[in-house]
Amino acid sequence: MAIEAATELESATAGAEHAHTAAWIATVLRSRIAAGELTPGSKLSEQSLSTALGVSRNTLREAFSTLAGESVVTKIPNRGVFVASPGAEEVREIYRVRRMIEPAAALWGEVTPEVLENMEAIVQRAQAARDVGSVPDMADANQALHSAVVGLAGSESLRALMDRVLAEMRLVFHAMASAPDFHSHYVDRNVLLVERLRAGKREEAAAGLRDYLDSAEAELLGHLASEAS
Amino acid sequence: MAIEAATELESATAGAEHAHTAAWIATVLRSRIAAGELTPGSKLSEQSLSTALGVSRNTLREAFSTLAGESVVTKIPNRGVFVASPGAEEVREIYRVRRMIEPAAALWGEVTPEVLENMEAIVQRAQAARDVGSVPDMADANQALHSAVVGLAGSESLRALMDRVLAEMRLVFHAMASAPDFHSHYVDRNVLLVERLRAGKREEAAAGLRDYLDSAEAELLGHLASEAS
DNA sequence: CAACCCAAATTGTTGAACAATCCTGACTTT
DNA sequence: AAAGTCAGGATTGTTCAACAATTTGGGTTG
Incomplete structure (x- = not known):
């Protein structure tokens, strides 16, 4: 089931260039967060997301680094990254x-x-x-x-x-x-x-x-x- | 020889916490660039730097992602990352x-x-x-x-x-x-x-x-x- | 019911591997 | 000699599998 979801999500975003996966993943997450699909405070698990998006955990982590720099996402050491939840x-x-x-x-x-x-x-x-x-x-x-x-x-x-x-x-x-x-x-x-x-x-x-x-x-x-x- | 250089550089920055390697590496590079040790336009090779700093290539890449977000460093796809060289x-x-x-x-x-x-x-x-x-x-x-x-x-x-x-x-x-x-x-x-x-x-x-x-x-x-x- | 402790899950980091892309320098061609 | 081209070597992009360190969630115990 994880696999089907993966290919589904992947093909949903296909059509655009292979524009260097890490950056690509960052834009995908960015827009998904902006659209409210990923709600503030929710956890972005490395394992789930990497399989869901069809990329490796390392690549996903790279994307997380840039998103954290934009404070779109909050990274808590040893706890994971979460969609920013501004108060x-x-x-x-x-x-x-x-x-x-x-x-x-x-x-x-x-x-x-x-x-x-x-x-x-x-x-x-x-x-x-x-x-x-x-x-x-x-x-x-x-x-x-x-x-x-x-x-x-x-x-x-x-x-x-x-x-x-x-x-x-x-x-x-x-x-x-x-x-x-x-x-x-x-x-x-x-x-x-x-x-x-x-x-x-x-x-x-x-x-x-x-x-x-x-x-x-x-x-x-x-x-x-x-x-x- | 590469190994000795590595341990040397590593020990030079030691004393501070092991505060999550990727972030740590980012700060090291940031200050080294600010100090002028890494001159604008110079290439930051993944292989050299990873061995020199004693971290894996993947971790270094994570640091690169955050530094690129700060435009301290410029990333050219398939070419590598370079110290920003503002004109x-x-x-x-x-x-x-x-x-x-x-x-x-x-x-x-x-x-x-x-x-x-x-x-x-x-x-x-x-x-x-x-x-x-x-x-x-x-x-x-x-x-x-x-x-x-x-x-x-x-x-x-x-x-x-x-x-x-x-x-x-x-x-x-x-x-x-x-x-x-x-x-x-x-x-x-x-x-x-x-x-x-x-x-x-x-x-x-x-x-x-x-x-x-x-x-x-x-x-x-x-x-x-x-x-x- | 609080404190403790263990096992499972998750993150942090590494090393090795391979494809894709680039760079270099030698080799041709004109 | 200048320009084009073409292998091959080096570098980046990305994945995978593994392991240490840490957090989490229960379950047991006092």
Whole structure:
């Protein structure tokens, strides 16, 4: 049975290149965690996973090393690796980062017409998602917008950091038993943000962003606190 | 002969804990690269290194995975891993990052008296190093100050990013044939920066920092351009 | 019911093996 | 002599099997 599952999983991911197994496995696990198939806190056994993915334990371990570096996964010596399970402190850290780099990018980044177009398309997508009531689409659009904001900085490293942070945010939501309507009230603020950027009101945009992030953090922490685990 | 070298190197690093070999090896390589013992661009052969460090090739590979994630090392498929060798583009990226997070931390970070004390001690160290003419000490103090600036943000992730960036800066200097007097003219600017922070003039501090970083980047790029490799 | 201890499972690490890929240097060809 | 090519040797990529060290889960005992 383990074997059948193995070939099944393997063929499910086939079609893409043999792009050097360890890296490949890392991307597979990354997306599977992001999709919520592997829930926060769950253990990733070397034996099960290596047979399930059809790779050797050594190769899997290599993938674990890179994922641990991205803190997608937490490695506890002699205990194993677990899907990262961010709590209140991690949420605070997430917002410490966002409260620095997002306003900084809004203030000092390079705002080009193309990026503005893109942002406007994104907020429209968010509005459409809200109208339809699709929470996942709204969350996606929201994250896409903030990713685009950081993109103003033009820095690959900051982009990567922001992506990591947003991935951790997704884990926070995955870890929550009841997903509240966290995104809908922020859609309008995002519209306002883009308008300010378009108008060249950088400082207002940055200040609004900081305010936005404070609210979002407070709300998220409130939800976390009310979920006694 | 390979064996003797192995035991020699191993005993050189002994005394510290056997703290899970792969991670341990990663730190050894990290510091050896930071110290300039392993020069940028040089190849890290799996066979040589594994025997030299007294670990198996598999374990070494695990360490490589984490170091590649930190971009301390560059992995080229089927070719091997090399000590990262940052060029002009990487320098630009470094300053893109610094130009965002340092002024942001200066503007919005939490400036406590203790941190100010620490910063003042650091600039004094820099001044002393300049008087004595010790370039390494000056470089260290300089980096320590800017690390402390980012520390104002109170974010572990940003700290980590800044540390990575500063490590990459060291690699840039290690890669340069002739090390110019890059630091001495910036000592005074750092003094001014700390004074502004002490005086609570956040915006001036941030603006000054951005200016500082522009100058430093330009100078560094100039040096790089004049070194035809 | 707490403390202990043993056996089973899991991680940590190694060594050897083999396929796939690359590099080198000699050999051809023009 | 310059350029192309082609074996073969070296290196990386990956797997497998094994063993030590550690954790885990019971079961026994006081």
